Amino acid sequence: MAGPWITEHEVSVVEDAMRNGWYEHAYDYCEKFQAEFAVYHDRQYGLMTPNCTTAIHLLLAGLGVGPGDEVILPECTWIASGAGVTYQGATPVFADIDPNHWCIDPESVEKLISPKTKAMIVVDLFGNMPDMDALQAVADKHGIFLIEDSAEALGSVYKGTRAGKFGIGSVFSFHRTKTLTCGEGGMLLLDDKELYERCSMLRDHGRRPGGPAYFNEEVTFKYMPFNVQAALAYAQFQRIDELVGKKQEQLNQYREKLSDIDDLQLNPEPEGGINGAWISAVVFGKSHNMSKHKAIEELEKLDIPARPFFYPLSSLPAYGEMIDEYKTRNSIAYDISERGINLPGAANLTGEQIDKVCDGIHRILT
Template identity: 45%
Template structure:
């Protein structure tokens, strides 16, 4: 009886359409097996160094440091830039909290800028509105695979002498004017979470072109120990931010398939675009001649006329076996920040973020999606819209 019950549960689960997930082949499996068998003793750093070198080349940076998460990369970047109490760091209002939380880790103050309606990424005009005498840096997020107006952001950075951290967590494989995501700003960070286009299960990467910053990051991520020190003479307190050889082997294998993985993401988006083209109530991810979008997440914004904000719509889709997730809430609204003075100011200022977010959902975008899965998602979504209209 118990077996039948579990069998039924498994069958029901298999019919769900997942929101995100990787593509794993024999290429990855064989690399991980090699790391498990041979990635020890004199070979302990071999897979890590291979991955870091290949990754830096892929994103046109001189240096790469593998990490346990993208969040760790932002934390290390802020620490290396000596940003701390009394300093302000501008972040987009609409992003995952991980883009912002490290600002609090170092004791600085996050300032929430609006997003651009044409990119959903941080707005150059809003950055200028947020700059004060205490502003030291901007964390610019390539949201859902798209990229902001980097020409404008870099111009503003030069004008106000600001550090730029590119949060490329969601944009591996994207291009801005032919330049890869991860090649902008003073440094860039990536995520390899299990939901990302390229995954190591958990993990991240820091990249930059400055040797001093690279050396500083390497020291901070290893408990404040100078690289190469074998006597454990740590001269400051640092962090334990490292990636394992097994994760690096998986990442390196995934990187060898990057063009294939991005093509799969873009194909999924093209299926959604074709099927929603005639549905006036749905707007998908913005498009631009300047950006080659890797479409980590295919995202839909519904018209307010549908009366289906994300709070109403998401449970309905999940009840239909379709896993979706909300467009990121404005940080200025979430409980972690909503009572701060900066959040209150942002709610008055950031009209685009607060008008788009309530009506946005991320559609299933896993790398095991099929065209028939897309048919099902759009069919159910259209039925829900028509019931409301």
């Protein structure tokens, strides 16, 4: 389903970190990676973290989100998008998604805004981009923060602007399943100097970078990156076009080989934008009468792996199974989620394997 593309380049950079990245060089790769990754995304500051979940948490803490606050996020995303909201004692509120690109719907967000709303976390699902202009307009109108969860959107572009440049801050994931990986890793990107300084302090036990030794201003987190982890991510970053290109090639092959099937939706290629295509997903049109569970089961019989479209978060035990409250309100999310699957997207997937997956989909739909 998923996995990285590691070359001799990564091996030699990691070896360098292992041999030389200690003493006064203990954070060299972290600093280099943070700085260059920020520049690439036209941001002022980057803070590498142990993973993306901690990057989101760090940003929410830096913004002062806490008990009594509400944060709006899409129904269909990985739970990590909103976990930090709960860690901070705030309340997540789930918005419906757009049926065309499956990302958060600005109209649904606007309906959910209350005096308690402090922020919205918008997610670039699978590399698809939401309607950022409309979302930013809602955020501005109501004076709330927009946070971009671009964990899945490396290489995506919205109207000429790279994913990762939207809102007060954005986050990326370098989890082992991601396009650019170091096994576990994350990044917080910011433009605001004060917020950057606050998040830097929160990331390291309440110590100011460069401040006096053993002098903690607050009891906070330990979300520091590790140089060897950063070296691997940095080496992958140097191959970013190649890595993103591989994902886009996979999506194009799926698109081409499934194009003869009517009533089938794959990740859209946005007008004036680019889809980084972290995951190629398929949503079966209603005429196929094919649920995600049935499709996964049928494909498994043909020895083809697939994963379910994200469940609506409000339907999960983690959130107390609030189906009754949310199912009608977020009917599009509940409907799309039921009919969608994620296709294999490992970096070492061969053309023959993609043929096999597409052949399998043809077979289960006829």
